[in-house]
Amino acid sequence: MTALANRISVTDLHKTFRLKPGQTVRVDGQISDRIKVLSGVDLEIQKGEFVTLVGPSGSGKSVLLDIIAGLTDATSGVAEIDGRAVTSPHRDAAYVFQQYALFPWRSALENVEYALEVRGVAKAERREKAQHFLSLFGLNGFEDRYPSQLSGGMQQRVAIARALATDPQVLLMDEPFAALDAQTRDILQSELLRIWEQIKTTVVFVTHSIDEAIFLADRVVVMTARPAAVKEIIEIDLPRPRDIEIRNGDQFNAYRARVWNALRDEVRKAQRDWQLASSYNG
Numbered sequence: 423m424t425a426l427a428n429r430i431s432v433t434d435l436h437k438t439f440r441l442k443p444g445q446t447v448r449v450d451g452q453i454s455d456r457i458k459v460l461s462g463v464d465l466e467i468q469k470g471e472f473v474t475l476v477g478p479s480g481s482g483k484s485v486l487l488d489i490i491a492g493l494t495d496a497t498s499g500v501a502e503i504d505g506r507a508v509t510s511p512h513r514d515a516a517y518v519f520q521q522y523a524l525f526p527w528r529s530a531l532e533n534v535e536y537a538l539e540v541r542g543v544a545k546a547e548r549r550e551k552a553q554h555f556l557s558l559f560g561l562n563g564f565e566d567r568y569p570s571q572l573s574g575g576m577q578q579r580v581a582i583a584r585a586l587a588t589d590p591q592v593l594l595m596d597e598p599f600a601a602l603d604a605q606t607r608d609i610l611q612s613e614l615l616r617i618w619e620q621i622k623t624t625v626v627f628v629t630h631s632i633d634e635a636i637f638l639a640d641r642v643v644v645m646t647a648r649p650a651a652v653k654e655i656i657e658i659d660l661p662r663p664r665d666i667e668i669r670n671g672d673q674f675n676a677y678r679a680r681v682w683n684a685l686r687d688e689v690r691k692a693q694r695d696w697q698l699a700s701s702y703n704g
């Protein structure tokens with residue numbers, strides 16, 4: 423039984439992909455036409471929680487988000503939102519990717535409105551909502567600009583505004599700030615937290631940055647190297663609202679050391695696996 427307070431519940435999730443004909447990988451010295459990506463992932467996320475996922479490259483973090491969103495099937499195990507197994511794209515889950523994924527032929531306002539249009543929201547209401555969410559990100563005056571006329575940071579603000587405009591119960595974010603310069607990234611982290619503190623939707627945020635993971639999260643989930651499972655969950659007991667300066671404090675430093683300590687061996691294992699794979703391919 424799923425506890426009532428859980429928004430997301432992932433139980434013993436496994437995922438194995440069959441490779442395309444002719445493709446193989448080497449796993450534990452054996453040649454295989456399958457790649458096991460997730461191996462018994464268990465994770466409970468409460469309503470309104472902000473959880474970040476860190477793990478080595480290629481460990482299966484995006485696949486886990488895809489399964490929670492209903493974009494990919496699990497091989498076994500279950501992902502639930504509000505106690506219901508996710509078996510198809512979930513209406514109440516919004517996804518933000520690293521690449522802004524905006525429609526280039528639509529203005530910023532029309533991009534945000536689109537998400538509401540497909541949900542059948544009436545024109546006046548969707549315009550008002552789209553304007554509201556753009557203004558939360560300080561984009562007043564940019565509503566009529568096309569994506570090509572916006573900086574990367576502004577495009578990602580539009581993409582997040584579009585995701586939030588649908589009032590999602592779950593916001594899934596896959597390295598959303600990875601393509602941005604360091605300063606824009608810092609600013610967007612603070613903006614995201616400021617807005618999240620107002621709306622308190624449940625967020626699952628994948629990142630490679632340990633600082634980003636700690637700064638944003640209620641809990642940091644450290645994943646193992648592929649096939650991924652949850653290695654450790656670290657509660658981040660830093661006061662909110664958080665200011666970027668919090669990163670200079672002793673408590674933050676201690677969390678940084680703890681997360682890296684959990685991650686280090688997994689990153690090394692993933693590197694060893696890549697070396698083995700490339701020596702095989704070569």
Ligand SMILES: Nc1ncnc2c1ncn2[C@@H]1O[C@H](COP(=O)(O)OP(=O)(O)OP(=O)(O)O)[C@@H](O)[C@H]1O
Nearest residue numbers: 439440441457459478479480481482483484485486
């Ligand atoms: N459709 C697919 N078919 C075969 N293999 C896949 C498929 N999708 C993902 N994979 C493999 O699953 C593994 C995990 O991929 P995933 O993108 O989830 O990793 P990740 O942890 O998000 O990596 P990164 O941090 O580098 O983005 C990778 O080895 C990838 O090649």
